Amino acid sequence: MQDAYIKIWTHAGRYQTTGHSPMTWLITIARNTAIDRLRKRKFTSDVDDPALALASPVPGPEALVVAASSARKLSGCMDTLPPDRAAAVRGAYLDGRSYAELASEFKQPLNTMRTWLRRGLIALRECMSDG
Amino acid sequence: MADRDTLTDEDRALAAEYALSLLEQDEAESAARRMRDDATFAAEVVAWQRDLSALTEDLEPVQPSAAARRALMARVFGAKPASTLRWLRPLWIGLGAAAVAVIAFVMVVPDRLQPPGPVYTAQLTPEQRSFVLTATLAPETGLLNLVRSSTSAPPEGRVTELWAIAPDAAPVSLGVVPLDGEWQLTLPENLRAVATSLTLALSDEPVGGSPTGAPTGAVLAAAAVEQAL
Numbered sequence: 001m002q003d004a005y006i007k008i009w010t011h012a013g014r015y016q017t018t019g020h021s022p023m024t025w026l027i028t029i030a031r032n033t034a035i036d037r038l039r040k041r042k043f044t045s046d047v048d049d050p051a052l053a054l055a056s057p058v059p060g061p062e063a064l065v066v067a068a069s070s071a072r073k074l075s076g077c078m079d080t081l082p083p084d085r086a087a088a089v090r091g092a093y094l095d096g097r098s099y100a101e102l103a104s105e106f107k108q109p110l111n112t113m114r115t116w117l118r119r120g121l122i123a124l125r126e127c128m129s130d131g
Numbered sequence: 132m133a134d135r136d137t138l139t140d141e142d143r144a145l146a147a148e149y150a151l152s153l154l155e156q157d158e159a160e161s162a163a164r165r166m167r168d169d170a171t172f173a174a175e176v177v178a179w180q181r182d183l184s185a186l187t188e189d190l191e192p193v194q195p196s197a198a199a200r201r202a203l204m205a206r207v208f209g210a211k212p213a214s215t216l217r218w219l220r221p222l223w224i225g226l227g228a229a230a231v232a233v234i235a236f237v238m239v240v241p242d243r244l245q246p247p248g249p250v251y252t253a254q255l256t257p258e259q260r261s262f263v264l265t266a267t268l269a270p271e272t273g274l275l276n277l278v279r280s281s282t283s284a285p286p287e288g289r290v291t292e293l294w295a296i297a298p299d300a301a302p303v304s305l306g307v308v309p310l311d312g313e314w315q316l317t318l319p320e321n322l323r324a325v326a327t328s329l330t331l332a333l334s335d336e337p338v339g340g341s342p343t344g345a346p347t348g349a350v351l352a353a354a355a356v357e358q359a360l
Contacts, residue, residue, distance in 0.1 A: 027184040031325050035152045074185040092151040093183050094190070099153055117153075118144040128182060 035096040077127035085120035092117070137171055146172060150179035151164070252359040254333050255352035264293075264308065266334065268356055270326035273318035281310040285335060292336045294346060296353075297325040302332065307340045330355045 078086045084106060091097040091105065103113040138146075148154050149162045167171040251268040262281035266273070277293070283293060291310075294302035297319065305316060318326060334341070335348035 024181045024184045027187055032152070052359070055135060063267045074182045075188075078186075089151075089183075092153055093186050096152065121144050121147040122140045125140075125147070 031093075031096070039096075039098070073128055074124075077124050080127055081120050081123060085117065085123075088113075088117050089120060089124070140176055142161050142172060143175055146175035147179045148184055149176050205225045225286060230343065250359050251326075251327055251356040253354040253356045255331060255333055256324070257333075257351045262291075262310070264352070265360070266331055266356070268303070268318075268326060268329075270323070273320075273323040274315060274328060275318060276315050279308055279311060280286070289335055289348070290336055290338055290340065291333050291351065292340050294332045294334060295322055296330040296332060297322060298328055302346055304341065304344065305331075307336070308333070327356065327358070 026041065067130065080087070088097075088102050088106060091102060097105070099110055099114050099117075102108075102117065103110045105112060139298065149166075154162060156269060159161045162176075166176055173263075211263075214336055220283065247271065251258060251270060253266045253268075255264040255266070256262065261283045262279060264277060264279040267276040290307045293305040293308050295305055303322060305318075330353055332346070332353035333351045334346040336346070337348075341347050
């Protein structure tokens with residue numbers, strides 16, 4: 001947690017270039033930092049993450065409203081997924097599960113797990129872009 | 132968003148897997164390279180990060196411990212060595228290996244003896260949300276860190292000026308502020324004693340700042356500083 005705060009403090013000046021809302025920016029850094037710690041890995045996808053360093057214009061009020069409504073939409077779309085796929089997406093996002101961990105949790109071969117979750121994610125994206 | 136249509140389902144799933152940190156290191160690195168070259172793919176990753184962050188809304192907030200706060204403040208502002216202990220250090224150095232544990236303890240002690248002071252913040256944003264200014268204040272040192280991000284510029288010939296207002300006192304100018312960026316300033320001596328009860332305000336002024344030394348234009352936003360950590 002401290003590492004995440006330190007990164008946020010050190011790189012606060014960079015947030016405005018990401019096109020993220022402040023909360024998404026904070027959440028993404030905190031999550032990436034936690035996952036790095038969890039997996040004790042060197043490759044960091046946090047503030048050096050190109051997604052967090054994109055030179056896109058600062059979102060105007062309109063873009064922020066769009067972002068807020070699409071976030072609200074997510075929970076509705078999660079409910080349209082089969083419950084175990086929704087649980088796998090939550091497990092990956094909130095608990096930082098890897099494919100190997102998800103496979104053992106859902107008692108599936110690794111490749112099946114991956115195909116299965118990817119299908120869930122595509123369905124989720126389709127639901128999000130509808131209407 | 133016509134650009135999105137150029138992505139295949141495969142691409143979108145890959146972007147989602149990247150956002151979920153599900154990719155193996157080599158796959159993740161190649162996805163990161165692609166994001167640098169392919170703005171549409173990068174936008175898809177950003178969209179996933181934004182959308183998935185909504186999942187955190189169901190989480191129960193947890194208050195970090197006071198010890199974590201102290202350790203964090205020491206890391207951010209630097210631990211001040213306690214002067215009463217500093218003179219003892221040469222003695223310990225002579226004591227050899229057996230003293231290592233003691234020295235390690237002493238290195239930690241200063242944080243506990245002199246915890247870095249509290250931090251106050253204020254966020255100023257006008258109703259139209261045309262900018263956000265975040266002020267972080269360390270009352271002990273009077274150091275004020277300011278970050279401003281604007282989505283639109285003020286009218287031609289107008290600027291924004293920052294004011295510090297102590298209770299029952301006239302606003303004191305802290306200068307004209309840039310549209311975007313981060314900068315630091317130190318509060319004037321006479322405001323430091325009342326630093327924790329200051330209100331910060333932004334007013335619309337002619338180029339060069341208020342000619343009278345007091346706000347002359349509309350107050351765009353104002354907020355009292357509040358203890359954050």
